[in-house]
Amino acid sequence: MNDSVFLGRQPVIGRNEQTAAYRLFVADGIDDAHPFGDRDLACRRLLAAIAAANLEELIAGKDTWIPVTVDALSHGLHNALPPKRTILALAPSELAKTGASELVDRTRRMGFRVALDLSDEPARDGEAADPFALLASLGVGDVDGFAVRFSAQHTSSFHSFGLEASRRAMLSMAVGVDSIENATSARGDFELRSGSFFLQPVAHGLGGSVDRLAAMQLLAELERPNSSFEDVERVITRDPSLVLRMLSLVNSGLFSLPKRIDTTRSALVMLGLRNVRQLALAVTLHSVTSVPAELTLTSLIRARQCEHVAAEIGVRPEPAFTVGLLSLVGAFAGMSTEEALASLPLTSEVVNAITRQTGLLGEVLEAVLCCEENRLKTACHIVDAISPAGTGPAANIAMLASTWMNAVKWAERLRSDVGDLAAPSRR
Secondary structure, three states: OOOOOOEEEEEEEEEEOEEEEEEEEOOOOOOOOOOHHHHHHHHHHHHHHHHOHHHHHHHOOOOOEEEEEEEEEEOOOOOOOOOEEEEEEOOHHHHHOOOHHHHHHHHHHHHOOOEEEOOOOOOOEEEEHHHHHHHHHHOOOOOEEEEEEHHHHHHHHHHHHHHHHOOOOEEEEEEEOOHHHHHHHOOOOEEEEOOOHHHOOOOOHHHHHHHHHHHHHHHHHOOOOOOOOOHHHHHHHHHHHHHHHHHHHHHOOOOOOOOOOOOOHHHHHHHOOHHHHHHHHHHHHHOOOOOOHHHHHHHHHHHHHHHHHHHHOOOOOHHHHHHHHHHHHHHHOOOOOOHHHOOOOHHHHHHHHHHHOOOHHHHHHHHHHHHHHOOHHHHHHHHHHHHOOOHHHHHHHHHHHHHHHHEEEEHHHHHHOOOOOOOOOOO
């Protein structure tokens, strides 16, 4: 059996538009629809992967939603998790099993929160799955929340679910919220939303526009082809705020340098043009306070994983970093990706990689996006096709898992050292 697994996370956004939690998942790259082929086995592999990883590095102090089974609870496989920050989510088929109600009660007494997971339940007879009717039919006592798959066709039902959840002081989460319109609709009804909506372009007022314009201008100068040592130094030193943040990063635990660095020139000499330029790009995007914090974090994770995956399979890592970092530039700029990229002095190779996922750089980005979206089978096929040796599923999963985890650690440390990404805008 393939022992290599990919442990990933998907953001859960609260009503304040900040990241409230992460939903954790695990995949083996064999079947994206049914990883491991069995719910119990998938749960065991997920909990084993969490135990082997550093959970704090993965969830960064947030709550975590973890899909579990009655069998896992009965064997105490969840006991090592932090109860106060863990929501254990069970599907209706699990709650229907003998002894489930007693296990739920016991688990809640330990300090865990338990939720009904309807995220995979399809609408039936034109109606969305009703969490409260299901709980009543299953004879389960109190639970702490529920997750349902959002559908714009059933807004009235979801509104009633949200009202009832508020009345009962329960957590409510809408899953699969993939557009700004649906996010806005769900926000009033549900406490939590999960989906890709926070990666979509949103127009802001004047403050946000100025914020974004300054960042785009700086990105354009940093991305100018064949920028020299002196060019990058001149661009960075023109912005005192960027200098301060850059020097804070250079002197942080990201590099653990033997002596303190006090000037941009010293940083360039010590770290090299490539590292300083990449950090300047990352800090520039980080400075855009008018976008969701998770958007910035996602772009940083994509950049770092693209760079590392490219290096692993023999593709140029520096442009791969740029491709990952700028893959969400449209969302930062509040316009289409094509419009945003047109204002930057990028090569056609980089532009096509971002907009069409073509060429080797585009395939690296596509593989990283598949990791983000829990499509590991596709990611493995992409990597195997462009890797010179054709390494096979187990090695590909191990490589994707390690590069993703390293990217998360790097991005989270960057967030910690530059400033709290989750903090609200202070204007």
